[in-house]
Structure formats: structure tokens, C-alpha cells
Amino acid sequence: MTPPRRSKITPEREMEFYDAALDLLREGGYDALTMEGVAARTRCGKSTLYRQWRTKPQLVAAALRGTRCGQLADVDTGTLVGDLLAVARSATAGSGRDTALMHALGHAALQNPELKRALRETLIEPEIAAINAMMARGVARGELAADNPAAEFVAAQLVAMTRARPMLEGRYADEAYLTRFLEAAIFPALGLRVAAHP
Secondary structure, eight states: OOOOOOOOOOHHHHHHHHHHHHHHHHHHOTTTOOHHHHHHHHTSOHHHHHHHOSSHHHHHHHHHHHHHTTTTTTOOOSSHHHHHHHHHHHHHHTHHHHHHHHHHHHHHHHHOHHHHHHHIIIIIHHHHHHHHHHHHHHHHTTSSOTTOTTGGGHHHHHHHHHHHHHHHHSSOOOHHHHHHHIIIIIHHHHTOOOOOOO
16 A cells, blocks of 8 residues: 655645646657656656656646546536536536547557556546436436436447547537537437427
8 A cells, every 4th residue: 555645735836736747748748748847847856746756657647636536526417418418518628638638648558557547547437437427316316217228328428529529520529519419319319308409
């Protein structure tokens, strides 16, 4: 078990480290990210970073966790349709930056098991868990049949659509795109009715 880190770094300062690490990832990719680069950008000694996060994957994992976790977990509009539309809005908020970040990390994760684990734990699994919780609430409210065969694929489809459109069409998956996807493919498969747009 890893001993807890001793820290006198303020939450604001910690966020500066996270932002610097993620910005460097977007700019140059994972291989170009170094503890020295983060230290230079944030004007601190690299020993400070190594005391807090022993390795580059640990720093990246902490940065992802510190800037992303809980984003979808807080969504609960009272209806499954509302929740899934909120997912579309949430994806829009950082679609360009987040998609660029995932592209920067995607290839590196295939080569680095520690980084791959960090990505799954801090980005993919929390998003899937939050969407699955929305589906479960929909079942509990009687909006969705518990045995609907499409339900198990919703989380994977939504996560995949936000990552795939830039590669397929050269554009980010914005709110309008994800809303059209929900209304054309997901809601009908789930048997959900959507009020007509004014």
C-alpha cells in the first residue's frame, strides 16, 4: 500500500500543477510531457513534483482525477431523458480540450500499463458508472424496462461517440450532435419518448 503523501501544497497550487501537466499533454503528447516541463511552467522545483507524485503516470492520473471526476456523477434531473441530455451538454463543455487530451494519451496508454490503468480509473470508468447509474434510476422510476437489451450499451456508445467523431469527421461531438444521436438512436432503442422541440 502506498503511504499517504505529505503535502503543504494548497489546493490552488495543486490545480496549477494539474493544469500545466494537461496543457503540456495537449501541446506535445505524452512522450513530450516531463516532470521538468511541469516544474518549469509552474516555477517550482521538480523535487516538489516527485515528492507529491513519484512518476509521470501518477501525476497524469492525479491531474485527470482532480479536474474531471464527479462531472457526470452529479447529474440527476429527475428523468432519464433529462439525464442523458445533460450528458450531451456536459460533453460539450470540454469537448475540444478533452478530446484533444484523450488523443494525446490514447496511443501512449497502449504502451504504458500504468497510464492505461490511470485513464480507465479516472476518466472512462467514472463516466460509465455515472451513465449506468442514470439507467438504473430510469428503471427504478419505471421509465425503462429492466430487461431492455439496449440499456447495457448506452454508456459505451455515448463515451465512444465523443471520442470517435473527431477521427471520423474532423469535428468535435458537440451538444447538437450528441442530442441528435440520442434522439435518433438511443431514445428509440430504450423506448423513451421525447417532447417535440418548439
